[in-house]
Amino acid sequence: MASTQTLSRIYPLGSRVNELGHLELGGCDAIELAERFGTPAYIVAEDDLRARARAFVAAFEAAGQTDFEVVFASKAFPATAVMRLFAQEGLGCDVASAGELHLALRGGFSPRKLVLHGNARDDGEFQQALDAGVGLIAVDGFDDIDRLERLVAGRRERQAVLLRVTPGVRGETHEKISTGQADSKFGVSVAQAPAAIARLQSIDALELRGLHMHIGSNLFSIEPFRAAIAAISKLGDFPVYDIGGGLGVAYTAEQEPFAIEDFVAEVVSAAEELLGSGKRLMIEPGRALVANGGVTLYRVISVKDNVSRWVAVDGGMSDNLRPMLYGARYEAHVADRLIRSGSGGGSTRVHLVGKHCESGDVIIKDVLLDAPQVGDIVVVPVTGAYGHAMANNYNGVPRPPVIFAKDGEAHVVVRRETLDDLHARDV
Ligand code: LLP
Numbered sequence: 001m002a003s004t005q006t007l008s009r010i011y012p013l014g015s016r017v018n019e020l021g022h023l024e025l026g027g028c029d030a031i032e033l034a035e036r037f038g039t040p041a042y043i044v045a046e047d048d049l050r051a052r053a054r055a056f057v058a059a060f061e062a063a064g065q066t067d068f069e070v071v072f073a074s075k076a077f078p079a080t081a082v083m084r085l086f087a088q089e090g091l092g093c094d095v096a097s098a099g100e101l102h103l104a105l106r107g108g109f110s111p112r113k114l115v116l117h118g119n120a121r122d123d124g125e126f127q128q129a130l131d132a133g134v135g136l137i138a139v140d141g142f143d144d145i146d147r148l149e150r151l152v153a154g155r156r157e158r159q160a161v162l163l164r165v166t167p168g169v170r171g172e173t174h175e176k177i178s179t180g181q182a183d184s185k186f187g188v189s190v191a192q193a194p195a196a197i198a199r200l201q202s203i204d205a206l207e208l209r210g211l212h213m214h215i216g217s218n219l220f221s222i223e224p225f226r227a228a229i230a231a232i233s234k235l236g237d238f239p240v241y242d243i244g245g246g247l248g249v250a251y252t253a254e255q256e257p258f259a260i261e262d263f264v265a266e267v268v269s270a271a272e273e274l275l276g277s278g279k280r281l282m283i284e285p286g287r288a289l290v291a292n293g294g295v296t297l298y299r300v301i302s303v304k305d306n307v308s309r310w311v312a313v314d315g316g317m318s319d320n321l322r323p324m325l326y327g328a329r330y331e332a333h334v335a336d337r338l339i340r341s342g343s344g345g346g347s348t349r350v351h352l353v354g355k356h357c358e359s360g361d362v363i364i365k366d367v368l369l370d371a372p373q374v375g376d377i378v379v380v381p382v383t384g385a386y387g388h389a390m391a392n393n394y395n396g397v398p399r400p401p402v403i404f405a406k407d408g409e410a411h412v413v414v415r416r417e418t419l420d421d422l423h424a425r426d427v
Contacts, residue, residue: 014027023336042403044405055260069283098128114135121147127151155205162212180228213242215246217245225267246285247260251331291384295384301374321392346368348372349367352367398417
C-alpha cells in the first residue's frame, strides 16, 4: 500500500508534521481540530480507511483470487459513517447483533452484503436478519439450528448460512480475544461439525454454503490461520470459506504486523493448497481496516508530581477501554511539539492517565512525552478500532464525537454526547 507519511507509520496514512510543527491529519492541523471540535475527540483520516479497504481488494486480485469478499467487521467501529464509507468501497459487512444490523442497513449496505454473526442471538435478532434478507447467517451451534429451523419453516426463499467451526487452534494473542481454541464459547468443534453439517443439510429452507472460522484478533503470525484452515479442510468440500478477521496492527512503532498484501497472499495460498481452487474466499478484517486511521485528541487538565509524574487528560477509560481490558500498549505525543520530539515522544517520563475515579484508569504507564503542560493537546494514535466501539459513560462522561478529516476539511460524523443525552432514557 502506498504511503506518503513523514511520521511514524502508526499514524493515519497521509499524516505529517506541518510547518508550525503541529500534527496534521487528513490535511487538518490537530491543534485547530481540538479548538474547533473540543476534546476528547476521535479523529479519523477518511483516506486512510479507503486506502486500506482498497489494499485488501487489490491484494486478493494480485494473489489471483477472483471469487472473494472483504467483509468489514463493524464491531471494530460501528458508526454509520464508517459503514457508509466501506459500503461505498464495495465491501461486505459483519454484523453481530440487531444493533449492528440496524446500523449497517442505515449506513447503506445492501442486505445481501451482510453476514450475521454471534454466539447468542435470540429469535428477534434472527427474525430481523431474515426479514432484512441478509446474505449469510453464521450458525454458531445446535441451538441456532433449532431456532433457525423453526423461523425459516414455510419461507419461500432459502436462507444461505455458514457453519462456524472452532478449529481447535489458539490465536497467539491476549486470551480475551483468542477464539479458535477448542474450549471456546464460539462455534462447534471439529468433532461436532459433521453432525451440525448433516442437520443443516437436512433443512430445506436453509442452504449451507460453507464454513466459517475466526481464531482470534490482533494476530501477528500466519501459522495459526494455516493450521485452522487445515483443520476445517477435513470437513468436506464447500463452495465458500470465511476465514474471519484477526490481522494485527502496529500500536507502537516497533510492532511489525503483516502488511495487508502479504497477509492476503498467505491466506489465499493456504486456502488454495488446503481447500482446493475455485472457492469463494471471505475475510472479515475489523481492526486492520480502521485502527491506524483513527487517533484520539485529549487536553491535559492536570500535571502532578509525587513518586511519579501524573499527566491527567479529559478522557480515559470511557473512550478507550483497551489498556484496562487487555493491557494494550499505546504511544502518545504532544500534538504541537512533534518536531522537537520526533516519533520517540520526548524525554519526560510520565503516566498518562484519565479523569475517571479509579487507579486503573491509566491510558499509558511510563510514556516519554515532551514536557507536557496543562492545556497541551496530547494525541494517542491507533484508536480507530474498538475505541468508539467500546466507549461508555463511566462517571457520567459524555462520549466523544467522531470527526472525519480529508484534504484539509473536517466534519462531525458522530456528535459529542451531551449532558442531556445522559438522562435521555429516563422514564
Ligand atoms: N469476525 C468475527 C466473527 C469476529 O468475532 C471478529 C472480532 C472479527 C471478525 C474482527 O476481528 P479483527 O479483524 O478486528 O481482529 N475488543 C477487542 C477485539 C474483539 C474482537 C472480537 N471479534 C479489542 O479491542 O482488541
